Structure formats: structure tokens, C-alpha cells
Amino acid sequence: MKNYYSSDFKLGVLGGGQLGRMLLAETQKLDIHTSILESNKNAPCAEICNTFVVGDLLDFDAVYNFGKTVDVLTIEIENVNLDALDRLEEEGLTIFPKPKDLRIIQSKARQKNFYIDHQIPTAAFSHYAYLEELKHCFENNIIDFPFVWKAARFGYDGTGVKIVRNIDDLNNLPNVECITEKLIPFKNELAVIVARNVSGEVKTYPVVEMEFHPEANQVEYVICPARIDSTVAEKAREVALKVVSDLDFVGLLAVEMFQTVDDKILVNEVAPRPHNSGHYSIEASYTNQFEQHIRSILNLPLGNTDSKVAGIMVNLVGEEGFSGDVIYENIEEILKIDGVTPHIYGKKETRPFRKMGHVTIVNTDIDIARKVAQEVKETIRVISKNN
The missing domain is CATH 3.40.50.20 (Rossmann fold)
Known part of the structure; x- marks a missing residue:
């Protein structure tokens, strides 16, 4: 050793x-x-x-x-x-993760082809080398509005993903390699984090539920455990395990999924590293996702992924209309609330929707935790000195 x-x-x-x-x-x-x-x-x-x-x-x-x-x-x-x-x-x-896995994951087109090739459930998609090719398909009635457009490379935190509802939306897209997907009606956006070490030991974290900001397309809340039926949770876990197995992945893999209106599970995309959907684990889990990442890549025994309490993560992002030296307004107010832990990321300058930190709320009752999360969200503001 x-x-x-x-x-x-x-x-x-x-x-x-x-x-x-x-x-x-x-x-x-x-x-x-x-x-x-x-x-x-x-x-x-x-x-x-x-x-x-x-x-x-x-x-x-x-x-x-x-x-x-x-x-x-x-x-x-x-x-x-x-x-x-x-x-x-x-x-x-x-x-770790292996370069071969990163080559698949770096490209949303290669990711989607991997899911299709391995019979992993995912939304139907089309791949375009550049925007003009996509416009040509629309003009020839090969594709209809609405659809989801995703840049094949370099998307993050809502960047590189747009819902295209009309011709103006289409014309405003960047001229890059991209994929389009059918707009899937879904009940929930879910995620499962899976850890696998070199020896093949595998552990999954509980299924989490994600609530998104409607404009920024960023996660606002991560809720653990997800408020879903146990059969749906087990289905999500099985799909996530299949992705890890078929990739022969070593490390920590966050598998983001849709729960459709008829309770099917479709893989949206994966992240081959610690992920926003696992930040709650720092306070709520026996082994947080960052420690688990270290354990997996160094082939150490994997830790207990169970939650000690229910956990909710609130993202702290720069408020609209503010740019410059950051101020966390009312942070002292949220520190007065039991079970609330802020994490500040050390970025000195804020801008609209920039991820600046997160707050974890823990409670034995998920419904109480969700109410406190709402209070936290409405209390703390990430603003700047200059506005």
C-alpha cells in the first residue's frame, strides 16, 4: 500500500x-x-x-x-x-478519471452516442457540425420547435444550453458544433453520484432532486433525499450504476437524469468529478463527495454514503445588476438559523449568476429543511460595493 x-x-x-x-x-x-x-x-x-x-x-x-x-x-x-x-x-x-472516459464526456455528442450504443435510456437527439447545418434542417422541416440546443463542448452552469422556441432563438445561437434534443416533459430532474475505486468497489449516494432557476438554467436547490417514490429512486440508481459499469469508470461520477411524466428515467449528462448535486454531503453525509473522490482515485476503501440527516443545498450566485467586489449581505442573519452552514468560494468579484458559494441546510425533517432553504435564499444577497 x-x-x-x-x-x-x-x-x-x-x-x-x-x-x-x-x-x-x-x-x-x-x-x-x-x-x-x-x-x-x-x-x-x-x-x-x-x-x-x-x-x-x-x-x-x-x-x-x-x-x-x-x-x-x-x-x-x-x-x-x-x-x-x-x-x-x-x-x-x-x-483518474481515465483519459478515454474524459474523451467521451468532454463532447455531449460522444456522450449521447455512448448512451445509445450501450442501451442507456436518454432523450432522442441530432448532431450538427455547425449552426448553418441546424438551420438547414429547420428550413427543410426536418426539425420542429421547440427543442433543446446544447453546445457539444465547453458548456457549464447553464452556459451552452438553450430552449429554442422560435426563429429568433435559433438565429441567436453561436455557430458551433452542437446537438439538439426533443423537449421532454418531465416531473423531476434527479442526480445520482456513484463512486468506484480501482479495485471495483462501488457505492452510490442517495438520489437527489434538483430545482432550477428558470432564467439562468442553474440549480437553485439540491434536495436529499429526492421526494420521489422508492421504485423510481431504485430505477435511477440502477441506470447510474450501468453508466459507471459500461464506462469502466474509476473516480466519482455524477449522473444527471430526468424523471419523465410516466416515471421513465432518462440520462441527461454526466460529470466525471465532484459535482454541485453532491455539495449537501459535506454536512449531511457520513462521507462527503470530496473525501469519496480521494478514496476512489487512490484505491482506498470507499466510505459510507448514507445521509445522517436530510440535506438541502442552496447555490449562492451573483445577483442581477451587480458586478465588482463582492459583498455577502445578511450572511449574519442566516448564521443565526440552526442547521445552516455557508460555504464561500473565495472569488473576490461577483457578476450576475456567477457561482460564489453555497449554503447547506440540514434537518431531520426534509420539509422543514426545504422551508429553511427558502428563507435562506430570500435573506442572503450576493451583491457588490459598486452598485
């Missing part, structure tokens, strides 16, 4: 945002030396990791040279240079 703790072992992480910051809380508990590669010198991880390297995650040389300095390499964002990871893997570096 490798000695990871208080040793010369170095864990490398591509990306230094808030997910990396929360991951560092776990590596610090175990005294694992952690090196971060990130393009932004003021990123949330910059001041708290053991080694911080400024470099472009999509640049071959930056990723390759960084990889040569660490013993195991992981990610907190999937948009990284895969050619560099392939070379490092060929040269013997341990990388």
Missing part, C-alpha cells in the same frame, strides 16, 4: 476552482501533498494548496509538464488537454 500521508507523495489536480478548494479540505485532513494547475492566479485554490502552478489546462505543454511532477493526477474540471493526458498515461502516470 502506497504511503500517501505526511510523505513525499504528490497528488495533482487539473483545475483550481471551488471544487478544488473543497477537495483540498479533504487532502489537508489526510496531509496529502496537493499540487494544482490553473490558469487564473487568483483562483479559489491559489492560497491554500501545497503547490500552485499557473498554466492553461487546454495547453499540451502546460498539462504534460505539470503531470511529470506528480504521482497521481485527477481533475476538478473536464475541459483539459487530453492529448497530454494520453501521453502521460502511456508513460506510466496514474490518471
